[in-house]
Amino acid sequence: MAERHYLITGAASGIGAAACxxxxxxGAAIAVHTRKNREGAERVAAEVRARGGEAQVLLADLAEPEAPARLVGQATEALGGLDVLVSNAGFADRTPVAALTDAGFAASHDxxxxxxxxxxxxxxxxxxxxRAPRLVAVSSFVAHVFRLEHPVFPASAAAKAALEALVKALAIEWAPGITVNAVVPGFTRKDPGAHAALDPRAxxxxxxxxxxxxxxxxDEVAAAIAFLASPAGGYITGQCLHVDGGITV
Structure with a gap:
């Protein structure tokens, strides 16, 4: 029987896969979520099993209003409980404000x-x-860095900034029982062949x-997620842990 149950969204590649x-x-049972990359999620699930854990692959488009609740229900039923939620799914949008439509802006927030x-x-x-319940959300440096020499992601930045505010509100509302934190990656290497917001040469x-x-x-971002998700992170809540090589200093 599993001792700790995880739902990790956006887990077919990149940071989500590394977190798995x-x-x-x-003793770990992990629901590996993806929107549509079942092949990648199945590979990640196989890696989880190879390390001695249990894994279930679940598909859902979290931009659909009813999908998140349905996913949580499926994960909890499949795993037999839920101790940790890692909200990692999302995408980057560099569309400048002048060209950003209402629908495009809303898509990032959805x-x-x-x-x-x-x-x-x-x-x-x-x-x-x-048991030692945790919520860890994955934000981004784009919500913090606005300089001429760096790319700007207006819709993504606004959505990630709102995510961090929600993390802080949840930390207050859910205390003292559940800790809620965010990990804030900087420029992070992508999996080979994966979509990237910037050209790899950039x-x-x-x-x-x-x-x-x-x-x-x-893996470095995942290490921070794993710490905040662990019983050892029990006295940390409402925080945004930057894993960015100092770019937001």
Missing amino acids: RALAAP AITFALLRLARAAQPHLARG FDERIARIPLRRLGTP
Whole structure:
């Protein structure tokens, strides 16, 4: 029987997949969510099982209003409970404000901010019954860095900033039983062949402006997620932990 139950959204690749690997262990049961990349999610689930954990693959488009609650219900039933929710799914949109339509702006909020809100509302009763319950949301440096030498993501930045505000509100509302935090990645390497918001060649131009002079890795972000999701992170709540090589300093 599993000792700790996780739902990780956007887990077919990148940071979400790395989080699954970081948390996979005997006694861990992980619901590996993806919108449509079943093949990638199945690979991640196989890695979880190879490390001694249990895994279930679940598909849902979290931008659809009813999908988050349905996903939480499916995950809880499949795993036998829920102790940790990692809200990672989302996408980056560089469309400038002058060209950004209402629908385009709303799409970022549906997939990021509203997805977290709806996931949280559905998950709260299950987390409240869980063991050392945690919610960890994945934000982005784009909500914090606005400089001429860096790309700007207006819709994504607004959605991620709202996500971080929601994290802080939930931390107050859910205390003292459930901790709620965000991890804030900087420029992070993508999986080979994965979609990237920037041309991979553009990353080289950014490295000189990162204090640690390199890109982050999904595994480094996942390590922060794993710590906040663990019993050891029990006295941390309402925080935004930047894993960005110093870019937001």
